[in-house]
């Protein structure tokens with residue numbers, strides 16, 4: 465299929481790896497062999513942290529789903545940067561940044577800016593993750609004053625970094641699927657006002673619809689995979705309506721077939737990402753999605 469151009473970057477294909485699988489950037493070259501058009505590493509935090517106690521990841525096999533409460537276990541931003549510098553992969557690498565669990569949410573901006581400054585020259589794009597359900601109060605940053613203040617601080621520093629380095633690294637926000645319509649309107653407005661380049665919709669859900677009665681269906685954490693697919697695509701679509709092509713949309717959540725990947729594109733995504741589907745369907749899912757999206761574009765061009 466044709467390369468995809470967005471956010472000033474060229475992607476060999478629109479199918480990427482979602483954040484959380486390679487939190488420390490340790491497997492970039494191996495993952496690239498699976499045929500991804502881009503790879504997102506992280507979430508990484510300023511300092512190393514162990515994450516939550518185990519067990520913290522549960523497979524809900526009957527639902528092709530996972531519940532996780534990893535809690536940003538990672539070796540810290542400097543370790544990740546070493547790995548990114550050392551890898552041979554020449555495609556786009558997104559670096560997903562977060563805050564340490566010990567940092568109060570009121571000081572979250574300090575952690576994001578710390579990571580932003582360090583990853584800036586090493587990332588193809590940078591994702592600000594404010595949507596993990598496993599770091600206390602993190603999702604509060606998705607609403608109202610807290611969101612505005614955070615984006616103001618991050619965007620300010622981002623603009624300075626762009627002029628200091630003399631090159632622009634796109635900034636992307638990653639949101640949860642558990643958003644009310646008013647929150648979507650508000651976030652969309654902020655994205656436009658602060659000239660954020662991209663939006664990743666979505667992270668995992670706190671809802672348990674369809675898995676309540678399954679073994680481990682009541683575990684605390686974020687639910688991913690098939691049960692989140694529909695909601696996640698709906699949220700993506702609602703953002704697409706608000707953003708009218710002003711912000712690049714990256715669709716993630718429950719893609720386990722080429723058809724589901726095409727649904728994200730139809731809902732407004734230019735790029736998609738995989739995680740849980742890859743666990744259940746295996747590496748062949750990457751090419752299935754690339755081919756299905758290519759076929760969809762060919763069909764609409766031929767009309």
Ligand SMILES: Cc1cc2nc3c(=O)[nH]c(=O)nc-3n(C[C@H](O)[C@H](O)[C@H](O)COP(=O)(O)O)c2cc1C
Nearest residue numbers: 482483484506507532666667688689717718739740
């Ligand atoms: C075990 C696990 C760990 C994850 N860790 C992160 C993370 O560190 N940062 C992040 O932004 N998203 C993380 N995610 C969320 C995924 O990137 C993705 O947004 C979500 O799982 C929905 O996609 P999926 O249904 O294809 O898995 C994680 C997901 C899983 C299953």
